[in-house]
Amino acid sequence: MWEKVGHLVQQPQGYKAFIPLPFPPQKFLTLAPNLERLHAEAMRLVGKLDGISQLLPDKDFFLLMFFRKEAASSSQIEGTQATMVDAIEAEMHPKVALEGDVNDIICYIRALNYGIKRFDTLPLSVRFLREIHDQLMQGARTSHYPYPGDIRYTQNWIGGTSPSNAKFVPPPPHEVSRALGDLEKFIHRKDDDFPPLI
Incomplete structure (x- = not known):
């Protein structure tokens, strides 16, 4: 699964860290039919919640x-x-x-x-x-x-006692700014075709 969104890259310190691919991918995200149904249901429920909120005193x-x-x-x-x-x-x-x-x-x-x-x-x-x-x-x-x-300056990890034996090692500090920049550009894109809840 990880290969679809990034890859593990050997770091100079000896462990592998996950590096996300540039976002959004060249081949833009498409929703599988089951996700389209789930998105439609989520939009319906958000509308229902909005309606219920009008009744709150x-x-x-x-x-x-x-x-x-x-x-x-x-x-x-x-x-x-x-x-x-x-x-x-x-x-x-x-x-x-x-x-x-x-x-x-x-x-x-x-x-x-x-x-x-x-x-x-x-x-x-x-x-x-x-x-x-x-x-x-x-x-x-x-x-x-x-x-x-501040954006972090040191490597973090999930599980284990160090990045070498961790369950997951997120991007190293020098990759975080790029990934966050990609996210910000995606949030403010002009493409209105992408489903709002996704």
């Missing part, structure tokens, strides 16, 4: 709670044990010292709110993502990255 409150749930769920991917209720209680009593896990969720909520406000003045871009990353990592306990808001 307080959309802002719904979004507020949704953001807290999303923050708690996303933080749990990093091993955080705090819940949405913990985050709500922490926001109700901001003067109380926060446990590390709860603080991580509060940082996530702060970054999410910042991104929503910033979206009014800055389009989705690498700069936008860097600003949100900066907000997310300011004060987050789980942050091991010394330069919030």
Whole structure:
């Protein structure tokens, strides 16, 4: 599967890192019939959700709670044990010292709110993502990255104790800017034929 979107390249340090192909590919993406059906169903459900949202007595409150749930769920991917209720209680009593896990969720909520406000003045871009990353990592306990808001300067990996025995090694730092640039160009392309949810 990896060969369709990139390839493993031997690095000078001895491990192999995944290098994505330039994006979008020369032969542009086409949807298989089953994906077209799934996309149509997803669009229908988004329309249904939009209709239901018109019936909510307080959309802002719904979004507020949704953001807290999303923050708690996303933080749990990093091993955080705090819940949405913990985050709500922490926001109700901001003067109380926060446990590390709860603080991580509060940082996530702060970054999410910042991104929503910033979206009014800055389009989705690498700069936008860097600003949100900066907000997310300011004060987050789980942050091991010394330069919030910057594109990484060191190699990371998933699984194992080093890139040599890792399950997956993402692109090395010098490849990340190119890949993010490709993504940004794709997001702002003029081709309106591509399905919006894809």
